[in-house]
Amino acid sequence: MSKKIIVNGTIITMDRSNTLIKNGAVAFEDGKITYIGEELNDLSIYDEVIDVKGDYVIPGLVNTHGHASMSLLRGYADDLPLKQWLEEKMWPVEATYTKDHAKWGTYLSIIEMLRTGTTTFVDMYDNMDEVAMAVDHSGMRARLCRGMIGFGSEELRQSKLEEASNFVKNWNNQADGRITTMMSPHSPYTCGPDFIKKIVDKAAELDSPIHIHMSETRAEVELNVKEYGERPVKHLENLGMFEQPTLVAHAVHVEDWEMDILAKYDVKVSNNIISNLKLASGIAPVPEMLSKGITVSLGTDSSASNNNLDLFEELKQVALLYKGVHNDATLIPAEKALRLATNHGAEAIWLENQIGSLEVGKQADIVVINTKQAFYQPAHEPVSHLVYSGSGRDVKDVYVQGKQVIKNGECLTVDEERVIFEVNRLSKEFA
Amino acid sequence: MSKKIIVNGTIITMDRSNTLIKNGAVAFEDGKITYIGEELNDLSIYDEVIDVKGDYVIPGLVNTHGHASMSLLRGYADDLPLKQWLEEKMWPVEATYTKDHAKWGTYLSIIEMLRTGTTTFVDMYDNMDEVAMAVDHSGMRARLCRGMIGFGSEELRQSKLEEASNFVKNWNNQADGRITTMMSPHSPYTCGPDFIKKIVDKAAELDSPIHIHMSETRAEVELNVKEYGERPVKHLENLGMFEQPTLVAHAVHVEDWEMDILAKYDVKVSNNIISNLKLASGIAPVPEMLSKGITVSLGTDSSASNNNLDLFEELKQVALLYKGVHNDATLIPAEKALRLATNHGAEAIWLENQIGSLEVGKQADIVVINTKQAFYQPAHEPVSHLVYSGSGRDVKDVYVQGKQVIKNGECLTVDEERVIFEVNRLSKEFA
Incomplete structure (x- = not known):
């Protein structure tokens, strides 16, 4: 070489x-x-x-939460309440998604991330073979997982679990080690406790980390309390999830004692500051989590709720927002913000020995x-x-x-012009 | 032609x-x-x-508040409390400023603004002849004013007032009409009531609008109450300022009844959302001001507290922040945000018949x-x-x-390479 x-x-x-x-x-x-x-x-x-x-x-940079395929929905729906945005806009279109959508949506996202300095990303979606092949071909690095929503029949859940497990078996450490994997129940509000338990067991069997959406909105936390008698952090602790290495996305609505649980198990957090603002989900307690020693990293979430994957924007936002909200100009200084997008990003996906800083051997x-x-x-x-x-x-x-x-x-590895042609061909069919 | x-x-x-x-x-x-x-x-x-x-x-786009010369201080001091930032960092260096600093700092800012789509800006500083000449030469459009700080002797105040008045007389409607002017007491906390009154009288005499910093920080509002028995809005109303067309920068700490006063006199507001976050000044009530019919426009403030002059960042920030803070994803939708940076920007500096939209005759x-x-x-x-x-x-x-x-x-009008050379030559002298 x-x-x-x-x-x-x-x-x-x-x-x-x-x-x-x-x-x-x-x-x-x-x-x-x-x-x-x-x-x-x-x-x-x-x-x-x-x-x-x-x-x-x-x-x-390391982008620790997103759904690359959803870039086809950039600008498809904005400035709407979350429920209406999801139920009337996102879900109906996503239901029409094919492998082709996943493939070209992922390529569009990969170009955007590479062009703006992100070299590693986390992705949770379906049609993950397409995503993995795009990562392999593009030369990018990613930690990928098949996100499982537990609605529907027991057979459907079982088939998703098998698909997710096979994905881990087939793709972990592939593409010259650039691809690693996780197991991923979508969230406590879309997966019942039994299904989550099964996924956790399977993750332990496969020696795989876990990725999950958690406490993104207040409504979701209230629903959890209503249905299971606990807020999401305690609920997931009870289900044994945190015995496995876990990366939670969002953690916007977490109370002080919940942060203590996250810290105790070294649960990693992906803070999605721009998406959380845009969907009016709220402002995560990042300075508090950091002071408890929790590994907080940065994610864009999908470009349907951001609407780009330029992690420099999260970098600046996390350095600005808490200063203004807490009236303290010393909170999250520039260097700390950059650490969230580099060192913490690497730690959040257990790759700190490989990436996240420029050091000999990395x-x-x-x-x-x-x-x-x-x-x-x-x-x-x-x-x-x-x-x-x-x-x-x-x-x-x-x-x-x-x-x-x-x-x-x-x-150099993906033809941007071709990708732009393909995503417009595919998105023309959306109502 | x-x-x-x-x-x-x-x-x-x-x-x-x-x-x-x-x-x-x-x-x-x-x-x-x-x-x-x-x-x-x-x-x-x-x-x-x-x-x-x-x-x-x-x-x-129209950037309605800034200090172009201060671009020499970009990154010179960050992540500090406002008082320390101003007293230990900004003011000592600014005291060493010459015409040369104003000239090259302004050119640096102009390049940044033009390159990011801002065609008109508001500037408040000293050495304004240098700023005006740079605007003229660069082909940009600006509404300029000599900011007056009232500290020191009566002679000093008098000479500043004369300088500011001469600037208005010499430069208003110059550069093919691209340059217009204002009179500008720096703020109620740096100008005593008598001095403000004199400036207001002079503005009336010159038929000139007024630009002033107002209610940027909580401390400044409290000081105003302590010294003059009123919050800044009422104080300035009492001094007759709002009888003249007035553009206030910041208006972060304004109560409901104060907004009613601003609305009554059609006082224009420049919201500096990023600078206000970075200096931990707070979050202005933009949705409330808009709902009262106040013309809220967007400004970057200087690149010492931002740290760039790319108004697209303010555009996105104003569309994001209030959604997150008020838990309402419908607040300030994309189109409204763009209006703040275009139509409202033009209205805020009384140029709505000339700029702010693409229409025949403009x-x-x-x-x-x-x-x-x-x-x-x-x-x-x-x-x-x-x-x-x-x-x-x-x-x-x-x-x-x-x-x-x-x-x-x-x-095409300013040599970026030369400007970069000159600003580094000048800034090397800063301690």
């Missing part, structure tokens, strides 16, 4: 000691980082020397930001510029596992 | 009837719009036919958005895509008064 080195970069490593190297270099080989530091004198051992002329070099998931623009001037503080002034649109080059997938803003 | 026409556009006019024309055309001549509608058959009368191939065509301030990207697909709902999925970085071409100032993302 060829040896490559990025030189003349402003390297924002996001390692534990928060190393920032001006005029630094990052070398990689066989998909892994082999050197990070001051610029070297002898570059002759490298097959390719990439001079980024002062641009920022950061670890690829995977070469690397993003280069074009800083030769007004937004990054004067050159005061790179991390501040990245979080408060930057945009995912400023991403120039992206490498995943050492392979370049974005060059000068263009996707 | 040459006749130009943009063809094959998705024209988002933002006129009263919310006309959206797919496959439409916009023609302009002598700086004004001469035709909007379905595409014409005979294009031979035009000197230039610009085929935008389906891209969105929108009116230029100024040709036109922005073209590159929609041949994943973020704008599938092609469901242009205004939703623009507000929820778009970014100022997607702006392709910009015209002000019919003159092209941005082409394929590059500024």
